[in-house]
Amino acid sequence: MSFFRSYIAPLLIVLIFVLAMVAVSARIFLPSDMLAPAPVSQVQLDADGLPPAVSSLLHGSADFAS
Numbered sequence: 001m002s003f004f005r006s007y008i009a010p011l012l013i014v015l016i017f018v019l020a021m022v023a024v025s026a027r028i029f030l031p032s033d034m035l036a037p038a039p040v041s042q043v044q045l046d047a048d049g050l051p052p053a054v055s056s057l058l059h060g061s062a063d064f065a066s
Helices: 002-029 052-059
Strands: none
């Protein structure tokens, strides 16, 4: 168990950090149109002021309402 704590666990932590660093820094090499943040679209809200997907989760589907 001490071998795992001394060698394997730190190696896994460093590998995860390096993988995250590569994923984040990969934006440098993307085309300029992909560097921009994703566009925000308007979401249709129902009568309760919730998006339809959230409303159906909270109140149930309209198909099953009796």
